[in-house]
Amino acid sequence: MEYNTLKLQLKVYFIMGSLNCRAEPELVLEQALKGGATLFQYREKGEGCLSPDQKNALALSLQKICGKNHVPFIINDDIDLMISLNADGLHIGQEDGDLNQIRSSIPDKILGVSVHNVEEAEDALRAGADYLGVGPIFDTSTKMDTRDVMGFSVLKELRAAGITAPIVGIGGISEENAFEVIEAGADGVSVISAISQHVNPEKAASGLLERVEKGLESK
Numbered sequence: 420m421e422y423n424t425l426k427l428q429l430k431v432y433f434i435m436g437s438l439n440c441r442a443e444p445e446l447v448l449e450q451a452l453k454g455g456a457t458l459f460q461y462r463e464k465g466e467g468c469l470s471p472d473q474k475n476a477l478a479l480s481l482q483k484i485c486g487k488n489h490v491p492f493i494i495n496d497d498i499d500l501m502i503s504l505n506a507d508g509l510h511i512g513q514e515d516g517d518l519n520q521i522r523s524s525i526p527d528k529i530l531g532v533s534v535h536n537v538e539e540a541e542d543a544l545r546a547g548a549d550y551l552g553v554g555p556i557f558d559t560s561t562k563m564d565t566r567d568v569m570g571f572s573v574l575k576e577l578r579a580a581g582i583t584a585p586i587v588g589i590g591g592i593s594e595e596n597a598f599e600v601i602e603a604g605a606d607g608v609s610v611i612s613a614i615s616q617h618v619n620p621e622k623a624a625s626g627l628l629e630r631v632e633k634g635l636e637s638k
């Protein structure tokens with residue numbers, strides 16, 4: 420996909436699964452999109468997450484909501500689910516499979532890869548990643564098995580290494596620190612609990628978008 424289009428879509432990248440929500444996941448997503456979330460990833464993971472059948476049903480329901488709002492629908496990890504739903508893309512981490520093989524099996528889909536340093540970033544781009552998920556930027560309580568918290572440094576290092584590809588920061592990002600994440604070099608912010616745990620997901624999404632756009636203007 421064309422870099423600039425994807426950079427715009429990465430502005431407020433909402434990620435969620437059934438375990439992350441205070442309310443019905445469908446309602447949370449509707450509100451997040453109403454508030455201006457620009458991209459969505461369905462990530463059904465963790466102790467007590469949905470069974471495969473329930474996961475497929477929720478994925479279909481969330482995909483319909485994204486379609487209605489003209490926001491791309493990305494699946495985390497599960498390439499079979501992505502293919503069966505003809506979702507818009509897949510996000511994988513360093514341990515989620517062979518990137519070259521995955522890239523060749525879904526050549527026309529958005530493919531995002533988690534990276535933690537310049538070497539992983541260059542490898543991912545060489546293999547055909549469309550965007551990079553960089554983090555955890557700050558401490559996060561959502562994902563238990565993260566790499567060490569990295570702060571802004573890796574974002575700055577990636578850009579200093581001449582990487583111009585779409586980058587989204589992830590990990591503990593909120594309205595309070597989103598501006599700095601963009602200033603450090605990200606094209607957007609990816610959040611789970613900042614929206615999914617907010618009493619008003621619409622307000623949370625619009626507040627994040629406002630900070631991200633201010634950061635983009637300042638660059």
Ligand SMILES: Nc1nc(C(F)(F)F)ncc1COP(=O)(O)OP(=O)(O)O
Pocket residue numbers: 432434460462464495496510511512513514515531532533551552553562587588589609
């Ligand atoms: N799911 C993610 N989405 C992003 C995105 F770029 F989309 F913001 N970045 C990073 C991750 C983390 O991906 P991974 O390292 O495989 O862990 P998990 O599968 O538990 O999420």
Ligand SMILES: [Mg+2]
Pocket residue numbers: 495496510511512515
């Ligand atoms: Mg993964």
